[in-house]
Amino acid sequence: MVLKTLDVDQQAQPAELKGDPYHIAPLVRGLISYYKAERVLDPTAGSGATAKVCDEQVVPCDTCDLNDPLAPMDLFDIDAEGHYDLVVLHPDVWRSRPEADHPHDFGATMSWDAYVDLNRDAVLHLARMLRPGGRIAVVAPLARKKGRVHDLARDLVCLVGEPSEPILVHPHPFCRSQGNMYGHRYIPIAHDNVVVWKKEELIAPDE
Numbered sequence: 001m002v003l004k005t006l007d008v009d010q011q012a013q014p015a016e017l018k019g020d021p022y023h024i025a026p027l028v029r030g031l032i033s034y035y036k037a038e039r040v041l042d043p044t045a046g047s048g049a050t051a052k053v054c055d056e057q058v059v060p061c062d063t064c065d066l067n068d069p070l071a072p073m074d075l076f077d078i079d080a081e082g083h084y085d086l087v088v089l090h091p092d093v094w095r096s097r098p099e100a101d102h103p104h105d106f107g108a109t110m111s112w113d114a115y116v117d118l119n120r121d122a123v124l125h126l127a128r129m130l131r132p133g134g135r136i137a138v139v140a141p142l143a144r145k146k147g148r149v150h151d152l153a154r155d156l157v158c159l160v161g162e163p164s165e166p167i168l169v170h171p172h173p174f175c176r177s178q179g180n181m182y183g184h185r186y187i188p189i190a191h192d193n194v195v196v197w198k199k200e201e202l203i204a205p206d207e
């Protein structure tokens, strides 16, 4: 795997991250501009950072979330083939929400293999929603359990294939734990790996 570290938004301050707890806005801004995206889908909207960036960039964006209190929607029910040129998939950290009970909920308690398979199925389903040449970016969290690091990006690449783009390392300049904020803007202390596939790398044109 070729890895490339993403520039951290040096201007970001902890106060600005309140509405974007995963600090995903600078990443989404970069993806939209790099791929010149004209229509974006975020099927795991969470706090809505992607939609806010799209509003600011005047780029049409559709979102959904299985745990949206007003209109919950499972990404596997999205049926808009060939509609988007950028999909941003940001699944929960493995086993991060023990209260989740939907079988498709990324945060629910399941084995690591089942979690990776669920992510693979999501990537392949969402790739169908892309226009030819469109990209899907997966913000793949690392999980640490019992001293072992589980790397979703690595295991997804093993299942669906190596992307032609370098894998981005997305550092989080600040990290919150038990109510405390740790880290320093020049010393990122946590990161996700971001894998970007082109539609044709995942789905054969005649499928």
Ligand SMILES: C[S@@+](CC[C@H](N)C(=O)[O-])C[C@H]1O[C@@H](n2cnc3c(N)ncnc32)[C@H](O)[C@@H]1O
Residues within 6 Å of the ligand: 020, 021, 022, 024, 043, 044, 045, 046, 047, 048, 049, 050, 064, 065, 066, 067, 068, 073, 074, 075, 076, 090, 091, 092, 093, 104, 105, 106, 107
């Ligand atoms: C890591 S959070 C996304 C954070 C988001 N990028 C933000 O800006 O806040 C993952 C989200 O995926 C949602 N989710 C989990 N499984 C889902 C599914 N099958 N379909 C749609 N959303 C799902 C969760 O409810 C959660 O809000």
